[in-house]
Amino acid sequence: MKKIVIVGGGAGGLQLATRLGHHFNFTPFLKRRRESPAAEITLVDRNRTHIWKPLLHQVATGALDSSLDALNYQVHARGNGFNFELGSLQKIDRERRTIELAPVIDSDGHQLVPARELEYDYLVLALGSQSNDFHTPGVREHCVFLDSSEQAKRFHSLLLDRFLQLETHTAETVRIAIVGGGATGVELAAELTDATRQMGNYGHIKSGSLAVTLIEAGPHLLPALPARLGNNAERELTRLGVRVITGCAVARADRDGLTTASGEEIPASIRVWAAGVKAADFLAQLGLDANKLNQIEVKPDLQSVTDPHIFALGDCAGCIDSAGNRVPPRAQAAHQMADTVAHNLIADMEGRPLQDYRYRDYGSLVSLSKHTAVGNLMGALVKGSLTVEGRIAGLAYRSLYRMHLAAVHGWPKAMLIYLVGQANRFVKPRLKMH
Numbered sequence: 001m002k003k004i005v006i007v008g009g010g011a012g013g014l015q016l017a018t019r020l021g022h023h024f025n026f027t028p029f030l031k032r033r034r035e036s037p038a039a040e041i042t043l044v045d046r047n048r049t050h051i052w053k054p055l056l057h058q059v060a061t062g063a064l065d066s067s068l069d070a071l072n073y074q075v076h077a078r079g080n081g082f083n084f085e086l087g088s089l090q091k092i093d094r095e096r097r098t099i100e101l102a103p104v105i106d107s108d109g110h111q112l113v114p115a116r117e118l119e120y121d122y123l124v125l126a127l128g129s130q131s132n133d134f135h136t137p138g139v140r141e142h143c144v145f146l147d148s149s150e151q152a153k154r155f156h157s158l159l160l161d162r163f164l165q166l167e168t169h170t171a172e173t174v175r176i177a178i179v180g181g182g183a184t185g186v187e188l189a190a191e192l193t194d195a196t197r198q199m200g201n202y203g204h205i206k207s208g209s210l211a212v213t214l215i216e217a218g219p220h221l222l223p224a225l226p227a228r229l230g231n232n233a234e235r236e237l238t239r240l241g242v243r244v245i246t247g248c249a250v251a252r253a254d255r256d257g258l259t260t261a262s263g264e265e266i267p268a269s270i271r272v273w274a275a276g277v278k279a280a281d282f283l284a285q286l287g288l289d290a291n292k293l294n295q296i297e298v299k300p301d302l303q304s305v306t307d308p309h310i311f312a313l314g315d316c317a318g319c320i321d322s323a324g325n326r327v328p329p330r331a332q333a334a335h336q337m338a339d340t341v342a343h344n345l346i347a348d349m350e351g352r353p354l355q356d357y358r359y360r361d362y363g364s365l366v367s368l369s370k371h372t373a374v375g376n377l378m379g380a381l382v383k384g385s386l387t388v389e390g391r392i393a394g395l396a397y398r399s400l401y402r403m404h405l406a407a408v409h410g411w412p413k414a415m416l417i418y419l420v421g422q423a424n425r426f427v428k429p430r431l432k433m434h
Contacts, residue, residue: 002039002349005099005120007089009045009073010053012314012334013126015407017043019342021081033081039349041082042118044101045073048086051149052404053128054331057188059152061159061195062432066149068424071408085118092123092286094307099123122309122345125296126338127283129315129329132276132293138253143273146184156432158270159195166205174210177258177268179250180275181216182223183366186233188272189214190368193240198431212242213266215258217249217275222374224328225364229374232389236368250275277329279316291318300356302341311344313337321359331400332362335407365397373397 004020006013024039049070051059058064077084087101097120104113130147133139144155165171176192178185189212196210214221214237220230221237221244234244249261257267279294288306289297295318297305302317304310312318314334319327327333340357347354365375365388373393388396405414 001037002121003042003119004039004122004124004345005042005044005118006124006126007044007099008126008128008314008316009043009047009050010126010128010314010334011331011404011407012338013043013045013124014050014071014073014076015335016124016126016313016338016342017041017077017082018080018408019338020345021077023342023346025081037081042085043073043077043082044085044087044089044099044118046086046088047149048073049149050076052331052401054183055401056146056149056152057184057191059149060146060155060188061191062156063191063195065428065432066153069421070149076408087113087116089125089127089282089286090115092288092310094287094310097121097123097309120309122311122348124341124345125283125310125312125316126314126334127280127316129277129279131273132278133273134276136250136252139273142253142255143179143271145273146188155270155272159192160433162210162269163199163203163205166209167203172209174270175213175257175268176210176270176272177213177215177266178272178274179215179258180273181214181218181221181230181244181246182274182276183364184274185214185216185272186221186237187367188274189237189242190240193242194369195431198429202429202431202433208241213245213268214242215245215248215250215260215266217247219247221246222364222366225366225374225376226387229376229387229389233366233368233374236372236374240369277315283316293318301344301354302337302357303344303354311341313341319357319359327359330364331404333359335404336360365393365400367394367397 006017020041025034025037049072051066051070055064059066073084089099090102091100098117101116103111103115106112131145145151162174178189192212199205220227221233222230237244250258251261252259253271259265281294284290284294288304295316296312297318298312299305302311302313315329321327344354363375363377365373367373374389375393376387402414402418405417
């Protein structure tokens with residue numbers, strides 16, 4: 001029996017494990033477990049639960065309760081034909097085809113599980129990305145990142161503490177500074193204005209008591225989108241009360257705020273860094289060819305250029321598209337890569353040729369508040385690029401999460417999850433208060 005190990009349970013890794021689990025361990029029509037599956041699928045992740053990364057800004061503000069919306073890997077694995085191992089990749093032995101997982105440590109620093117090895121015939125790295133601080137002094141020590149559910153929960157805890165200060169009149173104004181005018185920074189700024197309004201419904205917090213500043217080094221917000229959309233997003237955020245600064249780099253951070261390259265001091269009790277991403281530093285130390293962003297260099301079929309038994313997908317894959325451009329670190333790319341890797345693993349096991357990955361850009365959408373968004377759509381539905389804004393864009397944005405749920409659960413269960421979420425809107429607060 002072939003052993004396929006997938007390290008990383010993000011959008012791409014989870015989708016891949018689910019698809020391979022169904023292919024190898026269930027009959028095609030009746031969906032019953034096979035008595036003798038052709039492959040053993042194991043998903044490895046350092047967390048017990050999965051939350052879709054584009055929603056972390058909503059976890060941070062309390063608009064989304066991760067305890068309700070998170071997917072438990074162990075439960076999902078049991079129902080979808082694969083195994084789950086809690087752990088973090090520490091080492092790859094390519095000669096023996098094994099990986100070593102770091103010990104599992106509890107919150108008190110005690111070892112729960114010692115370091116252990118897993119054998120593989122095929123290894124897939126789907127470890128995502130993390131914020132790139134560009135070695136800016138003080139950022140690691142004094143800024144909050146939104147790379148994981150734990151970090152988003154930390155921000156939410158800090159936000160609730162600041163709301164308490166406003167509620168008890170121990171502070172007149174709470175200042176939050178966000179560095180990075182990409183999708184994460186823009187969406188977080190917009191959600192914070194709505195969170196303040198919602199908090200005011202449950203207490204005595206006045207409008208405008210939360211001062212949000214968004215800083216972008218480029219000439220306009222949303223640099224991955226046309227300038228017009230970035231300018232429209234700036235106007236909408238300004239209308240919501242956010243101070244937007246463009247064309248301004250941050251030189252350093254400290255516990256009291258940020259200092260720009262021009263010397264301006266921006267006071268902030270909470271400082272968020274959302275300016276650029278890179279793959280985890282340790283990926284460059286695994287003995288595989290990696291680029292300057294620590295991404296594993298892959299061939300067009302997503303095999304590592306170093307070892308044909310190792311694949312990489314998602315943000316940690318250094319992939320060049322057919323036009324010679326780097327594939328951007330987006331959820332849609334991770335989903336597409338998962339489909340290609342699944343096809344190629346099955347093809348290689350069956351002795352068929354592998355296919356090259358083709359990146360299809362379906363556009364980008366960025367949420368600006370509860371019912372509006374900006375972005376562009378491309379692909380089969382439209383010819384060229386179609387700019388969308390307002391409620392139609394907001395509807396399209398919310399459909400992206402349902403498509404992710406469908407990729408993991410299938411459409412029937414995805415729609416049930418959506419209906420449960422809608423029901424919770426009537427029985428639970430609109431904002432997570434704890």
